[in-house]
Amino acid sequence: MSLSRKNEPLGAGAGPAGFDAFGFLAKFAPLIFLLVLMAVFTLLEPRFLSSLNLFNVMRQVSIFGLLAIGMTFVILTRGIDLSVGSLLAFAGLVAAAVAKGGFECRFAVGAEAEAAGFGWPLALLAAIAVGVLAGGLQGLAITKLKVPPFVVTLGGMSAFRGAALLFAGGGPISGFDEGYRWWGQGYVGLVPVPVIIFLSFAVLAHILLRYTRFGRRVYAVGGNPEAARLSGLNVDRITLQVYLIIGFMAGLGGFVLSARLNSAEAVAGLTYELTVIASVVIGGTSLFGGIGTIFGTVIGTLLIGILLNGLVLNNVSSYVQQIIIGIIIVLAVAFDTFAKSQRRR
Amino acid sequence: MPAPFLQMTGIAKRYPGVQALDGVEIALHAGEVLALLGENGAGKSTLLKILSGAETPDDGRILLDGQAIRLTGPLDAQESGIVTIYQEFNLIPTLSIAENVLLGREPLNALGLVDWRMMDRRARDIIAEVGLDLDPRRIVADLSVAEQQMVEIARSLSLDSRLIIMDEPTSALSDSEVMRLFDIIEGLKERGIAVIFVTHRLEEVMQICDAATVLRDGQLVGSAPIAELTVERIIQMMVGRDVERLFARRPAHGTGEVALEIEGLESRVDSRDPHNTHLSGIDLSVHRGEILGLAGLVGAGRTELARAIFGVDPISAGRIRIEGREISPTSPEDAIKAGIGLVPEDRKQQALFLSLAVKTNLSIAALDRLASKLGWIDRPAEDALVERYRERLAIRMASPDQEVGNLSGGNQQKVVLARWLALEPKVLIVDEPTRGIDVAAKAEVHQLLFELAQSGIAIIVISSELPEVMTVSDRIVTLREGRITGEVMAAEASEEQLLALMSLKQQAA
Numbered sequence: 001m002s003l004s005r006k007n008e009p010l011g012a013g014a015g016p017a018g019f020d021a022f023g024f025l026a027k028f029a030p031l032i033f034l035l036v037l038m039a040v041f042t043l044l045e046p047r048f049l050s051s052l053n054l055f056n057v058m059r060q061v062s063i064f065g066l067l068a069i070g071m072t073f074v075i076l077t078r079g080i081d082l083s084v085g086s087l088l089a090f091a092g093l094v095a096a097a098v099a100k101g102g103f104e105c106r107f108a109v110g111a112e113a114e115a116a117g118f119g120w121p122l123a124l125l126a127a128i129a130v131g132v133l134a135g136g137l138q139g140l141a142i143t144k145l146k147v148p149p150f151v152v153t154l155g156g157m158s159a160f161r162g163a164a165l166l167f168a169g170g171g172p173i174s175g176f177d178e179g180y181r182w183w184g185q186g187y188v189g190l191v192p193v194p195v196i197i198f199l200s201f202a203v204l205a206h207i208l209l210r211y212t213r214f215g216r217r218v219y220a221v222g223g224n225p226e227a228a229r230l231s232g233l234n235v236d237r238i239t240l241q242v243y244l245i246i247g248f249m250a251g252l253g254g255f256v257l258s259a260r261l262n263s264a265e266a267v268a269g270l271t272y273e274l275t276v277i278a279s280v281v282i283g284g285t286s287l288f289g290g291i292g293t294i295f296g297t298v299i300g301t302l303l304i305g306i307l308l309n310g311l312v313l314n315n316v317s318s319y320v321q322q323i324i325i326g327i328i329i330v331l332a333v334a335f336d337t338f339a340k341s342q343r344r345r
Numbered sequence: 346m347p348a349p350f351l352q353m354t355g356i357a358k359r360y361p362g363v364q365a366l367d368g369v370e371i372a373l374h375a376g377e378v379l380a381l382l383g384e385n386g387a388g389k390s391t392l393l394k395i396l397s398g399a400e401t402p403d404d405g406r407i408l409l410d411g412q413a414i415r416l417t418g419p420l421d422a423q424e425s426g427i428v429t430i431y432q433e434f435n436l437i438p439t440l441s442i443a444e445n446v447l448l449g450r451e452p453l454n455a456l457g458l459v460d461w462r463m464m465d466r467r468a469r470d471i472i473a474e475v476g477l478d479l480d481p482r483r484i485v486a487d488l489s490v491a492e493q494q495m496v497e498i499a500r501s502l503s504l505d506s507r508l509i510i511m512d513e514p515t516s517a518l519s520d521s522e523v524m525r526l527f528d529i530i531e532g533l534k535e536r537g538i539a540v541i542f543v544t545h546r547l548e549e550v551m552q553i554c555d556a557a558t559v560l561r562d563g564q565l566v567g568s569a570p571i572a573e574l575t576v577e578r579i580i581q582m583m584v585g586r587d588v589e590r591l592f593a594r595r596p597a598h599g600t601g602e603v604a605l606e607i608e609g610l611e612s613r614v615d616s617r618d619p620h621n622t623h624l625s626g627i628d629l630s631v632h633r634g635e636i637l638g639l640a641g642l643v644g645a646g647r648t649e650l651a652r653a654i655f656g657v658d659p660i661s662a663g664r665i666r667i668e669g670r671e672i673s674p675t676s677p678e679d680a681i682k683a684g685i686g687l688v689p690e691d692r693k694q695q696a697l698f699l700s701l702a703v704k705t706n707l708s709i710a711a712l713d714r715l716a717s718k719l720g721w722i723d724r725p726a727e728d729a730l731v732e733r734y735r736e737r738l739a740i741r742m743a744s745p746d747q748e749v750g751n752l753s754g755g756n757q758q759k760v761v762l763a764r765w766l767a768l769e770p771k772v773l774i775v776d777e778p779t780r781g782i783d784v785a786a787k788a789e790v791h792q793l794l795f796e797l798a799q800s801g802i803a804i805i806v807i808s809s810e811l812p813e814v815m816t817v818s819d820r821i822v823t824l825r826e827g828r829i830t831g832e833v834m835a836a837e838a839s840e841e842q843l844l845a846l847m848s849l850k851q852q853a854a
Binding site: 212216219224228233234290 | 694
């Protein structure tokens, strides 16, 4: 979580700082919580620690993770994106339709499908294009029409879901060729492909945030938009870019999810926005903007994924899971608010 | 003369680092209009806050009709018959006049629901008291500033107030509206209601007030009936001692070529925001190596001018030239590209990223120079930049990765200055360079400004502290209500003269 340095000595030559228990806890709380959780689940259900289950968890988590990476950028700028789940479903359907060569061929399989379809590369491109376009539209509404991100993406959440339902005409599009499915079901060595995609993008995003001009500006815009503007930053452009990024991630996520399930449907990704926001916030990214890391988001994503997996293995109903996610979001934000007040004194 | 109904004696209030008030007294008679005067920072607002119950004094007594009272909240003050009308009105802009005037005491009908017809009638009667003839159902946000003010006064009257405090009531009013306000104040006097009138406009004091109390540096300078005072005498009381120059002045510089030239600048009128001063007919030039001071009272348009030059607020007319080349910045981004830097007045709100590292704060505007075409930040170059300015400005910090929020005010200000120096600006505008920083750091910042000017930067310094403006500047331009009212060489300026230029309608020179 956000690191508090209030006890650090101000003089360069001062003696060693006293142990800042709060700061330490704030920084490592998610990691500690993750380890404790894994220990508890292992005790309750030894199957949990099997490599099969762990990779399974990782693979499930990958889709959330891709969205959470995009969400980190958005939340860092004091924004929010409620539309990711809907956009993911829509983009997945578009990818599926492209792969199938249109709706007429939606039930085609085998050689017939290979003949009609446009292949997975175009499907992937289409999914990403849809995501980026939708993200761009939302970004423009936020920066040009000055509508708060919450409202714009709440609208997007409804609109993209509607678009997905309309596009699918009620039914799923299933049965893809092997090349397509590999993106969701394949392995490189022991590691599932979605996990590789997730971790690659995590590394990329980490580098983008930490080592580039753009990353610095994202933190600055979220840390203090007024100061950013008065420092000559084009706040609107940076805000727009951030929504392009999350749109990209939603498009990619939609494609990977459809590949993993070998099916795209309009109701995919329901309530994903909540899980994703919870992951990001638990990972220490502040909803007040300007504070957070990709590392934290990866930990937060694993934490939520493992929590849900452990609950499933222990036969806790999905209704109860939703209650738990809800409580976790509120507690994480309460902690964030508390951390903020500690920093400001 | 009867005994005063309100007396404050020995009032003291300390904030961390400053003694805001010390041994201040005030006496007020029924039906009296008292002017409360003093320079920025003299303690007027603190005194008002105490009277309105927003702050409690550390020491001293408040006597109402001879009885000691304690005001621990705005409601206490209201129950004691004291109402304050602030510059930012306390009306709820989205509600109607009637709803505002009768807020919390709406008439109810037999069913316990709001009786709207009764409400309209009562509200109409109440606002008629101040000669306002408006439909009580009109939404407050749609009223003019003057009308909103009248509604507030009407509301305080209906609360059976005995004392109405008006904080800079005329700053947003036109001349005719001021006259109307004065008529209302005359009416209040006849009804035995006392008024404390806070203003910077001394001619109004002479016109409407019965007595004046002057504060300086949190201390009472004196109180006297207006009949015994003149504008000159009041200015003298406000300024007090002969101006001591706090810090040694450097020899005058800045005869280099013109760096910034402004001609006929006019800001766009924003009728929705009465606190945004409208600039008009601003002609100004600053030379390389010169420090130009901008002096003016709150609301004179100093900050608005800085923001207009920096492309933050739109202008409707006029030219801005940097080294002879005309520019028309529509954003800070444009202004920075043209070679202008701005250190804004509110460090924490407008300049710093408090939760981010010192390094990030320092380099944020210079990233274009520090990054490759692809946007990759050259970290060694960045570290070198930070180190260079840490050394040059003597910024005291534990490490460049430390959160800037944990530095002292003076060091924070140096970080903001360093941000602009890293861009090597041609013109640097510094708004309130030493607000909220201690005396030693203040001297350092002043010294720094001298050095920057020496290196050929044209600097504009805006400050509410006249001694600071006089110490730092080569030349001083005074503003009042968005217009330039005078220009003085700092070496020849006196605080009395500047104050007169800043606060009098008929300018002296």
